[in-house]
Amino acid sequence: xxxxxxxxxxxNRSLMERLFEPPAVGRMSPASRVVVYVLLFLWTxxxxxxxxxxxITSFKDAAAVNQGPYYIPFVDFQPNLNxxxxxxxxxxxxxxxxxxxxxxxxxxxxxxxxxxxxxxxxPMEPQICKILLAFTNSVVVSVISTALCVAVGSMAAYALAxxxxxxxxxxxxxFVLLTLGVILAxxxxxxxxxxxxAVALALFFFLVRAIGRHFxxxxxxGDILFWIISQRILPPIVVVIPVYVMxxxxxxxxTHFALIVLYAVANLPIVVWLMHDFFAGLPIELEExxxxxxxxxxxxxxEIVLPLTRPGLAATTLLxxxxxxxxYLFAVFLATVKVQTLPIMVAAKNxxxxxxxxxxxxxxxxxxxVPVIVMAILLTRFISKGVLMGAVKG
Amino acid sequence: xxxxxTTVQPGTSPAGTSSGESWSEWLDRHSGTFFIAPAVxxxxxxSIFPTFYSIVFALSRVxxxxxxxQFRFVGFRNFEKQFFGSDxxxxxxxxxxxxxxxxxxxxxxTGLVLVWWVRSFRRTTAVGMLGRTISAAxxxxxxxxxxxxxxxxxxxxxxxxxLFYVIVGCGxxxxxxxxxxxxxxxxxxxxxxxxxxxFIPLMVTPLGVGYAMKMVAxxxxxxxxxxxxxxxxxxxxxxxxxxxxxxxxxxxxxxQWIPFIFITMLAALENVPRDHVEAAQVDGASSVQIFRxxxxxxxxxxxxTVLLIRAIEAFKIVDLxxxxxGGGPGSSTESMTLxxxxxxxxxxxxxxxxxxxxxxxxxxxxxxxxxxxxxxxQLRKAKA
Numbered sequence: 001x002x003x004x005x006x007x008x009x010x011x012n013r014s015l016m017e018r019l020f021e022p023p024a025v026g027r028m029s030p031a032s033r034v035v036v037y038v039l040l041f042l043w044t045x046x047x048x049x050x051x052x053x054x055x056i057t058s059f060k061d062a063a064a065v066n067q068g069p070y071y072i073p074f075v076d077f078q079p080n081l082n083x084x085x086x087x088x089x090x091x092x093x094x095x096x097x098x099x100x101x102x103x104x105x106x107x108x109x110x111x112x113x114x115x116x117x118x119x120x121x122x123p124m125e126p127q128i129c130k131i132l133l134a135f136t137n138s139v140v141v142s143v144i145s146t147a148l149c150v151a152v153g154s155m156a157a158y159a160l161a162x163x164x165x166x167x168x169x170x171x172x173x174x175f176v177l178l179t180l181g182v183i184l185a186x187x188x189x190x191x192x193x194x195x196x197x198a199v200a201l202a203l204f205f206f207l208v209r210a211i212g213r214h215f216x217x218x219x220x221x222g223d224i225l226f227w228i229i230s231q232r233i234l235p236p237i238v239v240v241i242p243v244y245v246m247x248x249x250x251x252x253x254x255t256h257f258a259l260i261v262l263y264a265v266a267n268l269p270i271v272v273w274l275m276h277d278f279f280a281g282l283p284i285e286l287e288e289x290x291x292x293x294x295x296x297x298x299x300x301x302x303e304i305v306l307p308l309t310r311p312g313l314a315a316t317t318l319l320x321x322x323x324x325x326x327x328y329l330f331a332v333f334l335a336t337v338k339v340q341t342l343p344i345m346v347a348a349k350n351x352x353x354x355x356x357x358x359x360x361x362x363x364x365x366x367x368x369x370v371p372v373i374v375m376a377i378l379l380t381r382f383i384s385k386g387v388l389m390g391a392v393k394g
Numbered sequence: 395x396x397x398x399x400t401t402v403q404p405g406t407s408p409a410g411t412s413s414g415e416s417w418s419e420w421l422d423r424h425s426g427t428f429f430i431a432p433a434v435x436x437x438x439x440x441s442i443f444p445t446f447y448s449i450v451f452a453l454s455r456v457x458x459x460x461x462x463x464q465f466r467f468v469g470f471r472n473f474e475k476q477f478f479g480s481d482x483x484x485x486x487x488x489x490x491x492x493x494x495x496x497x498x499x500x501x502x503x504t505g506l507v508l509v510w511w512v513r514s515f516r517r518t519t520a521v522g523m524l525g526r527t528i529s530a531a532x533x534x535x536x537x538x539x540x541x542x543x544x545x546x547x548x549x550x551x552x553x554x555x556x557l558f559y560v561i562v563g564c565g566x567x568x569x570x571x572x573x574x575x576x577x578x579x580x581x582x583x584x585x586x587x588x589x590x591x592x593f594i595p596l597m598v599t600p601l602g603v604g605y606a607m608k609m610v611a612x613x614x615x616x617x618x619x620x621x622x623x624x625x626x627x628x629x630x631x632x633x634x635x636x637x638x639x640x641x642x643x644x645x646x647x648x649x650q651w652i653p654f655i656f657i658t659m660l661a662a663l664e665n666v667p668r669d670h671v672e673a674a675q676v677d678g679a680s681s682v683q684i685f686r687x688x689x690x691x692x693x694x695x696x697x698x699t700v701l702l703i704r705a706i707e708a709f710k711i712v713d714l715x716x717x718x719x720g721g722g723p724g725s726s727t728e729s730m731t732l733x734x735x736x737x738x739x740x741x742x743x744x745x746x747x748x749x750x751x752x753x754x755x756x757x758x759x760x761x762x763x764x765x766x767x768x769x770x771x772q773l774r775k776a777k778a
Contacts, residue, residue, distance in 0.1 A: 036577050040588050050606040069617045152432040159429030179446055187450045187465040231441050233757055235710050237731045238750040242447035265440040296422035326599040328713050343601040365602045376597035380590045
């Protein structure tokens with residue numbers, strides 16, 4: 001403390017005063033210092049103990065788990081790698097090459113799917129053990145959906161911070177009514193979904209052209225921003241039942257695409273909320289002078305605005321990455337076999353017939369949580385620099 | 395600069411005509427649309443459309459057939475079932491026999507809410523009045539359900555279990571989280587260490603938290619077994635009693651979510667100007683006085699915002715009860731989301747959607763009320 005030299009109590013103090021009164025402004029008395037440290041260390045224990053327990057359990061064998069609690073490796077039980085070995089030897093193809101092949105397979109099958117109207121390419125069959133498959137799925141889904149979410153979200157956030165929108169109230173009402181029409185026609189009328197959707201879209205654009213300009217009342221940017229952010233209130237369970245049916249209708253259940261898109265949409269409100277705050281805080285003069293120099297808006301966004309908000313962008317990306325990595329409810333509904341993510345695989349381990357092999361499950365949990373703990377440590381660096389807190393302060 | 399270029403004058407700018415302009419110019423002219431269209435389209439397709447579509451599910455009996463789904467319109471029967479029919483005990487709880495305390499308290503709350511509602515007639519507009527009517531109706535409904543089930547000593551349903559998670563969880567987490575943030579904002583060494591460690595649980599996969607806690611709370615093989623044996627309560631099975639199971643659930647949920655309150659409140663506390671606090675110290679104010687008179691007023695706006703965000707997420711709780719107890723014993727730790735998932739698994743898709751919709755209504759009314767009556771008020775006070 002810089003001002004520690006400033007004494008505001010008398011110089012020679014009794015023992016009680018020494019213990020319970022702060023020596024200087026901005027300092028704490030020894031007694032309260034002890035209390036603070038004791039409380040903080042107790043909480044540290046509370047926080048770290050479950051993680052510690054999972055990690056040591058993954059190095060136990062059946063006997064060490066079942067014969068009562070053992071706490072310290074090498075002291076009251078002998079750690080071994082059986083649980084870990086079981087993960088990597090129960091199937092063949094448990095190596096880095098299998099991961100590489102799996103990534104290649106995803107690209108291959110995507111190309112095969114995209115070209116399927118033109119030529120038929122046989123999709124490849126996966127050759128990879130369960131844990132690496134789940135790991136690869138988790139990485140692919142969370143990385144791609146984070147990229148999608150941050151890209152789409154920050155574009156929208158920038159636009160809402162800098163461009164005036166005036167959506168007509170009547171147009172929105174028309175859209176809602178047509179949506180309801182599509183839903184009713186498809187579910188009760190037996191009309192195929194693609195027919196009703198195409199008709200409704202055509203009708204909507206026609207009506208906007210025809211009578212759109214007669215509507216007077218319009219909404220502003222604040223309303224759009226509030227609308228996007230308020231999507232976060234929506235409980236995922238409301239969405240997931242119809243979404244399951246929608247993906248079933250286009251035969252896309254149990255695909256990476258389904259998870260990627262859903263995760264991206266679920267986290268879009270957070271990205272827009274945080275990034276809008278960063279963009280709104282930038283000085284507008286830079287962009288104005290760039291525009292005078294003839295830069296187009298996409299170029300201004302890419303070359304001036306994004307580099308300026310790099311810390312915010314990085315922190316947001318990290319946060320979304322963690323949220324996607326942890327997502328469970330959507331995956332339970334939409335990812336059954338092929339795109340099992342790590343949380344689903346852990347949950348599946350619980351359903352074994354021979355009882356739960358806690359030590360094996362713990363090994364998978366460790367694989368699942370070590371990356372997020374690393375990301376959490378990175379994220380605290382941003383937070384302690386005050387990067388992520390602006391939005392909360394309102 | 396800041397207006398969408400809908401009014402390009404044909405005479406002044408060659409870009410107004412479509413011939414002769416380059417692709418990038420065209421893109422620039424429509425950049426307003428291109429920047430926001432992807433986000434809006436995604437939300438419309440995967441968020442708004444399903445929300446509307448869900449209504450059809452909730453109002454129908456749905457069957458999976460060979461060629462797809464078959465809907466049969468049944469009106470509000472799926473909702474009726476939750477409130478008056480076979481699922482009443484599961485959703486609302488056991489409402490009979492009614493206890494005197496519960497009825498009395500519900501009546502008092504009803505009276506207070508009605509007084510508030512009548513008095514607000516003079517103060518707000520028609521739209522504001524509509525909002526207050528909805529809030530009041532929800533408050534009275536919840537008061538009676540709570541009075542007849544919880545306060546009459548009957549078992550509570552998934553509705554009140556969810557509310558228990560939200561109210562008790564948010565309260566507990568807020569108090570402990572703010573307390574920790576206060577401790578961490580003191581001039582001590584090692585703050586960065588505590589900050590990093592305390593933040594970690596928030597990021598750990600909720601499902602992993604569920605299994606880790608299940609192991610830690612295990613009464614025969616878990617780490618606390620010697621303590622239970624020492625206290626001679628090793629026959630006490632927390633997962634067999636409704637309230638102890640809910641409380642264990644709350645402890646585990648707090649383990650995960652206190653970091654969120656902690657990290658935001660710590661940022662707010664560090665934002666309080668140090669010289670105000672030190673000036674008060676020099677004037678001889680006690681630390682309690684300093685906290686109440688100087689620190690607290692400055693962090694209230696952040697506090698209520700953080701509580702709102704936490705409450706929104708708390709309504710969605712599903713992973714923990716699903717893993718730790720499977721909703722048991724009976725259905726006493728089932729949140730509404732889990733209730734909906736189980737009904738879906740039982741192939742009653744209509745009821746599942748109805749419960750999901752009820753959760754949506756509950757969440758929106760509670761959070762919007764909190765936002766309008768508490769958060770906005772505090773934010774205005776802070777700006778003034």
